[in-house]
Amino acid sequence: MHRADAELFAERVVKVDRPSRHYAMLAAPNGRFLGVDDEGQWIETPAADDRVMWLAEGATQLRHAVTGRLLAAEAASERAVRLSWQGRSLATGTSSYAVAHGPARLPSEYLAFLRENGWVCLASILAPETVAALERVACTDRYADRYRDRSQPMLNQDPAMARTAAEPVSLWLIRQYMRTEDICLAHPPALIVLGQDDGKRNVQGWHSDFPYHWGIPVDGTVPTPTGETVLGVQRNVCVSDFAKERGATAFKLGSHALEQPPPDAWGTAAMHARPGYRAAHGLPYNGPDADVVEAPGGSTILYDSRTWHRAGVNRTPHRRAAILQAMIPTYVMPKNDTSVAYKSFVGCAAHAMLNERERDQFRRLMVHPFPGSRGRYAMTLDAELSAS
Numbered sequence: 001m002h003r004a005d006a007e008l009f010a011e012r013v014v015k016v017d018r019p020s021r022h023y024a025m026l027a028a029p030n031g032r033f034l035g036v037d038d039e040g041q042w043i044e045t046p047a048a049d050d051r052v053m054w055l056a057e058g059a060t061q062l063r064h065a066v067t068g069r070l071l072a073a074e075a076a077s078e079r080a081v082r083l084s085w086q087g088r089s090l091a092t093g094t095s096s097y098a099v100a101h102g103p104a105r106l107p108s109e110y111l112a113f114l115r116e117n118g119w120v121c122l123a124s125i126l127a128p129e130t131v132a133a134l135e136r137v138a139c140t141d142r143y144a145d146r147y148r149d150r151s152q153p154m155l156n157q158d159p160a161m162a163r164t165a166a167e168p169v170s171l172w173l174i175r176q177y178m179r180t181e182d183i184c185l186a187h188p189p190a191l192i193v194l195g196q197d198d199g200k201r202n203v204q205g206w207h208s209d210f211p212y213h214w215g216i217p218v219d220g221t222v223p224t225p226t227g228e229t230v231l232g233v234q235r236n237v238c239v240s241d242f243a244k245e246r247g248a249t250a251f252k253l254g255s256h257a258l259e260q261p262p263p264d265a266w267g268t269a270a271m272h273a274r275p276g277y278r279a280a281h282g283l284p285y286n287g288p289d290a291d292v293v294e295a296p297g298g299s300t301i302l303y304d305s306r307t308w309h310r311a312g313v314n315r316t317p318h319r320r321a322a323i324l325q326a327m328i329p330t331y332v333m334p335k336n337d338t339s340v341a342y343k344s345f346v347g348c349a350a351h352a353m354l355n356e357r358e359r360d361q362f363r364r365l366m367v368h369p370f371p372g373s374r375g376r377y378a379m380t381l382d383a384e385l386s387a388s
Helices: 107-117 128-138 159-165 168-178 277-281 339-346 356-366 383-387
Strands: 012-015 024-027 033-036 042-045 054-057 061-064 070-075 080-085 097-101 119-122 183-185 190-194 233-238 250-252 291-294 299-304 308-310 320-329 369-372 375-378
Touching: 024 054, 107 119, 107 168, 119 168, 128 159, 128 190, 128 320, 159 320, 159 356, 168 183, 168 233, 168 299, 168 320, 168 356, 183 356, 339 356
Parallel strands: 012 291
Antiparallel strands: 024 033, 024 097, 033 042, 054 061, 061 070, 070 080, 080 097, 119 299, 183 320, 190 320, 233 299, 233 320, 250 291, 250 308, 369 375
């Protein structure tokens, strides 16, 4: 890149609008969702697929997205409803259900887009109260006047952090895309706050995420293309509104299919990690062959980990927050130990505030099991061996 081209910021903007409506999900007290299976039977399941999607029709009715089955809903409390079908109370073992915030489109529609393009944006998938809680932990947006609580890990400060990791629609999509139910986090969920760029500090260059690590100078880089075997999906949660000038992530959408690292001419992460590289060479490529996905806060961007991308450059005075989650199949060695963070979280108040489904899903994401002669064991860090 020529130094004169360093400040172009001419990436193509792919704008995802805030949805005007969302599907609802009917959550039992244990967090599992009410739906209708392929045989027309009532089910409760942790999987957030088309079978558990409902559309509100007025204030007292919910229509099933697949079968058209119509439920009457009567308020049971501030957050829960009692349901009846064909004039009779719905007998499923639960007296009432919470009407939970769902996706703007059917999960199957998102999956078709993800499989075709290698990425998808779930616009405003998080409930508004969850977004507000994440802003409070990050001290951004509506809570920009607050100071970060450094007395405890961010994960432990609010159940919204783990609840976001256990968000069911994106988990279903990742499992379908990677063709396995057994997925986990490669590192603890990381809440990243990007402040205003000062025009001097080094910025992140182009790369592909863990476990591929193309363009990144680390051990363990995946050496060859993996084809239909997907070793990773990155899940970026937009806590703040994502916009180009506010540092939204830049991508080369579709580059996952190339099965190769980003070119040196674009400025890789390895190059831009060198001291003084920006002063000598300017910013990584930010011309019209790159893409920036703009999306409202509370959205989640899923993308194949082979996709070339880099952090954005925040040219505003407003801090931008995101949660980064590298998702892998459990047969891939995680990037970082998650056991210490998980054990700390289990002992805090935030863990007790999750429902049964959320606790179970988060445990599955954070505890990496392996079989042994006496059962299953949890993989963890050996502090003494590491120190040696």
